[in-house]
Every structure is written in structure tokens, then in C-alpha cells.
Amino acid sequence: MSPANPGAWSGPAEVFAYRRLAEPYHSLTLVAPEVCSRAAPGQFIALRMPDDRSLLLRRPFSIHRVDRRPGWAGTVEVVFDIRGRGTEVLSRLRQHAALDVLGPLGRPFRYPKEPTNCLLVGGGIGAAPLLFLAEELRGHGHRVDYILGGRTQDHLLRPIEAKRASLTVTFTTDDGSSGYRGVVTDVLAERVRATNAKVVYTCGPVAMLRAVARVCAQMKLSCEVAWEEVMACGFGACLVCAVPVRLDRGGDDDWAWARCCTEGPVFSASRVHWERVEESGAPTTTGVGG
Amino acid sequence: MSPANPGAWSGPAEVFAYRRLAEPYHSLTLVAPEVCSRAAPGQFIALRMPDDRSLLLRRPFSIHRVDRRPGWAGTVEVVFDIRGRGTEVLSRLRQHAALDVLGPLGRPFRYPKEPTNCLLVGGGIGAAPLLFLAEELRGHGHRVDYILGGRTQDHLLRPIEAKRASLTVTFTTDDGSSGYRGVVTDVLAERVRATNAKVVYTCGPVAMLRAVARVCAQMKLSCEVAWEEVMACGFGACLVCAVPVRLDRGGDDDWAWARCCTEGPVFSASRVHWERVEESGAPTTTGVGG
Amino acid sequence: MTADRRNLKLAVDLGGVKFPNPILTASGTFHYGREFAPYLDLSKLGGVIVKSLSAKPWPGHPPPRGAETPSGMLNAIGLQNPGVAAFCDHELPWLVEQGVPVIASIVGHSPEEYMKVADRLRGAPGIVAMEVNISCPNLEDPTKMFSSDPDATGKVIRGVTRVASQPVFTKLSPDVTNIVDIARAAVRAGTHGLAVMNTALGMAIDTETFSPKLSTLTGGLSGPAIKPIAIRCVYQVSRAFPDVPIIGQGGIWTGEDVAEFLLAGASAVAVGTANFIEPTASMRILDEFIEYLNRKRIRDVSQLRRMMKDG
């Protein structure tokens, strides 16, 4: 268990609680004081799969919330939906189970220097890091408003907590089962004006990030996006998690692959080279590895 | 869960109890009525490794004991020592854990037709099936005496139960820490005479089986040996578990590989082609599989 | 069968060879079927590929013949079998009686030996096809397997197709520089289809005893560990020969694995090592595959071959 500094902490954590949330979502709270004390919104932890050695790689999860109550071992909560075998295994864990954790990892959201009106835009499970972010922003004296979207009412992640964490919350659902019928970007411009927001923080599917970033660019708002890319290591060693970014000089041909896990997962929307972002991994040449 | 007939039963079993025995040995009792009701001494069950899919193959274990108390779901007990990852995983199982079982498998010990004096010879963990055998033999009206060997006193498998299950018990240990200092075959001929045994049942390391079989051949006693060979399937499909046996006509060149899992694990010592039994897998040609 | 098969087309046609569903059992992992009868209804299988048959009985290798590896296993059975004649007399009739299509896997040390087996099986009732196992040392050059050389492959397949009365599937080995070259040699020699793939050559050493875990040093690696290699081989071969039907195999464990092989270009699959751990694996996999088809609203299995998004 190396006291990784500036690196992440790595070691076994005990499951403090597993909770089933609304329909598709699950919550896992881990006792991990070393992670808890250093975690910032937008960072993630990489969980090793317990028992099953055929599941080789760690699974990355955004830090959903931390509990730093004094005189109490700090806990870290992640929320997830079941996508495959790993998340299914995690959903079967119960109190006192042990889990190997690596974290906190990655570059967090950055806060404005001056008190600023901030708008949070989350879609589906992508909203995971936004509650934590809302609390921290308000702690730093910023106003926080929130747009929370999902396919249906059940896919709105922790709506009550969202209400508590921000001044106003706007819900959008594809089927209209709750709030506005449509997607977050349908209401974005209006909410920006209504809340007089100067900074937008967003995470969710790439298509949504792209749409939000476009609106922000048009409205000249600074925008930070939390990215999701397949990872193998989570700490910068493998180069699996490639995200196309403009280089500082910024010409359209002047770009490179950035590592989502260390240079991200939070990127300034203006740094992402959107033209090069594939929404589906359409195959190119054939690769030989390495 | 197929009602396999004449095949084995296959399905999930609940761990009824895990017990740590003397130093190197562990005991696992499973609730498996379908296996319990059909099991005969010398047969084995094949346990699938829980959780870890990287451990592909089932592990075969002799049926140590069954509990057929009326009005109580039948249980099956296996005893084992830790050889590798699989047995280590099994040693961490506790009550109520679920385990996939296939069994009972293989050809059991055969009993004499007439009331006969039987001598059981077990070495180390190899003694696993002999308690069950002793009970059944006595139930069929045979006299049972027992030679139980091990490296040290701690390696004598269930000595008290051995005493209960047979008329006389002779212990041998390599270091003399209990009973006769030496190996089972040092006392075999004397015990045969003293007990007037006509049939010998033995299991343990190949070297021991070979020595016991030799003595029995010299003394013109019928002898059954329980064999241990690496297995993949346990029910006759893969041909991994090869044991060299003489064919019925029995000439030295007239032999074939028998399947330990279906034609054994119990073989008549006279059927084993001892000259072809390798005690260490000294490599021959190079294989390509298949 | 728990899964819902209504208005699903499961039957597949591999260049004239018809199977009621695309899930077969792989050679050497199902013996001649008898051992599985207590566990499943063989007539529910797409087909059974029997343990490879030689002209004369082959004794096989001494033990140890198997070893576990991470998500896989090594084997060195040595193609033990009683010979094609004994199979026809004692095993085939029972197997055919079960009402399942039988594929005869054949093996030999020379093209002539392969032809002898194929000849013995001419018109044998119930045998719908032949799978030629060319992963076998060539007596003319025992350092090489037929499967590692296009010419040796061509010789064997030309000979077999000449005498065989059934369609011939050539079973390729992954242990070659370019599997498409071997496939081409087989196609030119008249093979009707291909089986992709056989085990990969591997080895394991017991660090306690310092001895190899197999009596033969090296052996065949199978199981989920090799699935990515098998998918790659099926994809390469199917894209090179789109009209040659392929029986995919290598590490199949779930219904999704079956879909993955069909997407890669196979027309049917064979379940191997999974049969050892779960005698009913083939039935579970068929059920899972049917559930997958229903979930994805795929009405005809043969559509999958054309659904992969590879630009």
C-alpha cells in the first residue's frame, strides 16, 4: 500500500454500504479515508474486481460523494449502472466485503476564482460527479443551478439530492415522464439566461457533451466536460484512454491524443478537438498492438 | 440440473460446514441429497470453483463420508489438503456458500460376496475414502482392519474415527511421532497374517499403491487400488485421466489407457499395468494437443 | 429449452450441410456422445463433431495429459482413438440413433492415412460431413504439422475430397504466420468449408517439481483464453473467402460468444472445453443465444454474419 504522493492511494477498502437506487442505478460506499481526504469533484477511483481473476482490468468510477464527518473514517461513494460482468459483480457486493481501490485519480473540475454563477448539466449516470461538485462550488461561494436529464424519470440520478444541492433544478426526460420532455440541450440556453450562468460543467454521453459544448461556445461561456473513455491502467501508463485535444497553439491540424486518466477526465471544452471525436469506434486500419 | 441417470447429478450445493482438521487437512460438508443417496465408497465428486472464472476446471475429491440421517437433507463430506489455488479457495468457503457439484462419479470399491476379512491401507490424504468404505463393509457383515499412515502424527487422517470404524488400527508415521516408525508396507504382511485378511483396499500416492499391490500379489490377496490422475471432465469425455491397464487377455504388450474417471478411480491391482505407470511425468515426444 | 424459439430461424446451411441450429460440439470434447446422454437430449444439438478418427487405433500419450492455465487448459491426449472401423461398428450406430447430425473428424500421419479413413466412411449413414484435423505431425517431416504448410495441407485435402462422399471441412491451426495462406490451399484443394480454429500450441511447467505439466512438454491450449485469437482467425479467413462456410470454435462459453463468432463471419460454431466443466454447456449456450437473438430482434441467425460494423 504505497503512500502515493502525488500519486493515488492504492489498497483494500471495506464496503460500508451497498444501496439499490432508482431502477437502473446502484450505489457502493467504501471506507477509504486516504482517498476521501484527497478527493476532488471530477476525479475517479479504479476498482479491482474481487475474486474473479479472469476480469483483469480495474473499472473506473467517478467519485459520487465523500463523507468527511470528523471522528469517522472517511468514506467514498460511487454510483453505477450495470453494463457488463464487472458492474454486475459490484452490484452483488454487500457490507464488509473487501475491494481493492486505486484513487483518487485524474484531473478534477476547476472552480472560478471569483464568486460565479455555475450551471451543472448531467445526463443519465453521467451525472455521477455533479452532486459532489455542487456541494464544493457552493462551499466556495458560487451559485449553483442544475439541469438533470435522463431517458425516463427512473433515469434521473438522485433528483431529490439534486434539488437540495442547487438553487434551481430543471429535469428533462426523453419520454416526458418527469420535467421537460426532451434533452438537456433543449433547455440549456434558456437556463443559462435565467440563471445568468458564466460557467457550465457537464458530463454524460459524448453526444451530449458535444451538444452542450457547442451551445456554450455560441454563448461564449467557459465549459468543462468530464470525459469517459475505455481505460486499462487509470494512471497514465498504458495510453489506452486517448482523447483528441488541440495543442496550445491551437490550429486545427495541431492536435494530439491526450490521456483521459491523467490530463482528464475533466477537459476544458475548448481544448477538445471535437472534429476528431468519433462517436462510434468506426474501424480504421488493422492494428497489431503496442 | 439434469436428473442424470445413470450419469451423475449436477447442480448447486450449499456448504453445510467447513471444518479445519488436524494440521494439513480441511473438511467441507455439502448439502447434496441427490449425490448423498447414490454415493458409494471410492466414488468422487467434481467441484466447480466458485466466483473465479480463471480457474476453469472442476476439482475432483473423493467422497469422504455421507450422512443419510432420515428426515434430513443428505450431506456429502470431502476432506482435502491445500495444493494450489483451487483448494485454497475451497478452504476459505464457509457455511451457506454455494458450490456447483457434479457427482457421484466413477467406479466404487467392490465388496466381497461372502463375509470376508478386509484390510484397509491408507496414506496421507489418500485415506479420504476409507472411513466410508469401512462403514459400508461392516454394514455388509465383513471384518475391517485398518492401516493408516502419514508423514507425521498430524498427517494421520482422522485417527479417532479410524479406530471407531474398524476392529484394529495400526498407525505408521515416517518420523515415528505416532505408531510404527516407517511406511504402511513395512507392517502390511504382518497385519494381513494377524487379521487373516483376504481382501486389501488401498489408496494414496502411486508409489504406495505400487508397493501395496506388490505385497498383495506375493501373498495372493485380491487388492483394489483407488487411483489419482489429473482430470479435466470427470465423466469420460476428455481422455485426460489415462491409467495403463492390461486388457482382459492380459499379455504384457496387450494393454491400453483406461479412463480413471469412469473405469476407475478404483481399479483391481491386477488390472493395472504397473510397468507402464510413470511415477513422474518424464516428458516423451512433444505433443500438439487433441 | 426454456428460451422462446417462436418465429426464429435457427437452422443453418453450410454449403449444403444443414444443421437444425448453429451450435455443434467440438471434436475431442464430446467423445462419441455417449457420456453426455445422461445430461442432455443430443437431438437438440446442431450437430456432434466426434473425436478424431484414424485408420488404425492410436494409443495416445502417457499422463499427465492435461493442465489448467488462466482461463484455459492445455491438453496432450495424442489423438487416442480406437480407429475408424471400431467407431463405425460400436459407436456410430448409437450416435446416429440419437437423431443428431454427425460430423466425422479424421486424422492421419500421411495423406494416404487420411484417405483411408475418409474411404472407410464413404456413405456411412448419418455422417453429414467430415472435419479434417490437419493439426497432426506429418510423418514425412515430423517437425511440422500438415496445418503449418500450404502444400502439405493441399495434398491432404485433395486426397480426402477425392475419396470422401461427404462435404469436407478443413480445420485450421492458429499457429501459422498467415492463416489465409493455409485456408487458400485448402480451398484450392476442394474443401467445402473450414473449421477455425484448433488449439494453440502452449506449455506449462510445475515450479514445485521443475517438470513440464504435460508428459509431452507442449500441448494444445483451449478455453476462453484463446477466444480473441479464434475471433481474429475467423474474421481474417471469412473476409478472404466470404463464400466458404466456417465452423467457428475457440473458447465459446456463452450465447454472446456464439454471436461474436457469427459476427466475425462463422456460419456455425462448436463448443469445446466448456463441455468438460458443464456437461450441459451446449444446451445452456443455445438457450442464451436464443435469448440474445430475441433481445436483439434478430429473426434469422444467418443475418448475424452480415451485421458486423467493420466499414
Place this chain on the structure above:
Amino acid sequence: MTADRRNLKLAVDLGGVKFPNPILTASGTFHYGREFAPYLDLSKLGGVIVKSLSAKPWPGHPPPRGAETPSGMLNAIGLQNPGVAAFCDHELPWLVEQGVPVIASIVGHSPEEYMKVADRLRGAPGIVAMEVNISCPNLEDPTKMFSSDPDATGKVIRGVTRVASQPVFTKLSPDVTNIVDIARAAVRAGTHGLAVMNTALGMAIDTETFSPKLSTLTGGLSGPAIKPIAIRCVYQVSRAFPDVPIIGQGGIWTGEDVAEFLLAGASAVAVGTANFIEPTASMRILDEFIEYLNRKRIRDVSQLRRMMKDG
């Protein structure tokens, strides 16, 4: 280091190249070392083989670049690297400062490109050896990798050994019909040692989206799944060239795995994929290996090479 190293000889000498212990980190799985500094003391490693370096910067492939497979993973990074010059200016000095032997892995699209990299590294301080990654498409025939052809391999290695000031290790691919033929070509071309082996070509398809899991369709398979293939390759090559030192790699996860590779004939090993899951994997593996040596009363690691019981 918890394990007891007293009167153990851990240092190894690979044809003049000395490492304090036989456990190195594999190219592309340790980047240039910086990312691991927070987790372990690099000076405790036998050596670091850096991510492959090309003459000019290589951008690498688009995502997705990785996928998990049973006990393994596929990758298609595309040899992304900033080029040998940037490495020498910005990375090498820091790495050398850590007090760990550095092996430079080099790659190119032509023998000339390989030579350019080797030339740029001539006499570079701290670089004790070069590993030539020939698992790269050859521009003269992009359907082939250098590693799949003895002549192409010979050309590259002859060129590199001519300009390199450090001993050269040629890294072989398992995806060939006869790995000994490629090894022979490298030895004849003057390679000082061999690295066995690189990833195996594999593929995976997402059955939900019908898309390949890698943007490049195929990629390199690594991890415990391939260990049996790597052990077989090391054994074949070491028995063919007993005097050529081998760096074994492929699926190493435990101290026993290290012993297995040395028994097969390797003189040192490289830990790869394990570094991703456990940043401290190399140190744990070293500890476990030392415990193994103590348990088996082996005083000098180089003894293991001669201890295998293979008749």
C-alpha cells in the same frame, strides 16, 4: 522489500548486460517510468524497457484502444510516442537519475527508420541495451510485420547492430509458423539476445453494438491468458539457441510465473500488463520470487535455467 535476500544471488548477466535482478518492466506497460515513481522505488527494479521509440513522433490509433478479454486484454495503441529525440531530451535524463538500467525499445517502418533511432541513441548515457520491436508493419509490404519474415527480420537487425553502441535484443512475435526460424535470422544478423514474446494478434466484437472493440479491428493480446504460449515460445527458442540470452515475457503475474519462465530457458523476465492493474506489481512479483527461491533453497537465480526436468 519484505522478502529475505540474504546470500541470494539475484543479479543476472545477459551476454554482458547486467541487471541487479531478473525482473524488468515490459515495453509499453511502464511508459518512461514517471507514472510509477509515486508507487515504487525504480532503483529496485532489474531494469525498465521503455515504450517503443520511433525516429519521428507517432500519433497512435484512435480510440477505443483497449478491451478486456478472459484473463487478458487487447490493445491497439499504435506505438504512440513523441519520437526518440523528445525522449532523450525530456524523459531519459529523469529515468537514468532514478538509478535503474534502461533498455530502449525501438521501432520503425523500414530498416532505415530503425537505424535512425539506434543511431540517435548511440552512447546515450544510462541505456544498457536496445530491444528491437519488430512487431510492426513493414512499409515495403504493409500486410506483413517484420517479425513474420526471416529476411525482413535479418535486414532490420543487421542494420541496427551495425549502428547501435549497445547490445541488441530482438523481440519476437508468437504469430509465426516457426519462431525458431525468426530467432535464427536475428541471431545470424548479430542480435545479442532475444525478447520472447510480444503480444498475440487477437480481436473482440461488441455483440451489443456489432462493432469491433478496437478501432483497428485487431490488436495485441496480453496477460495471463497468453502465458502458456509464451512459455512454449521461450522453451523452443532457448533449446534451439542455448547460448543466446532471453528476456521472457507474456502474462507474468506472480513470483512463480517468473520461475516458470526461467525454467523454460529465460535469463530475465519483463512484467507487462500486471503493471496496469497494480502499479507495484513488479515489486510484489520480485518479493514473491525471492520467497520462492528461499523456499526451494535456490541460491543463484541463474541456476533455474538448468533445473528443468525435460529428459
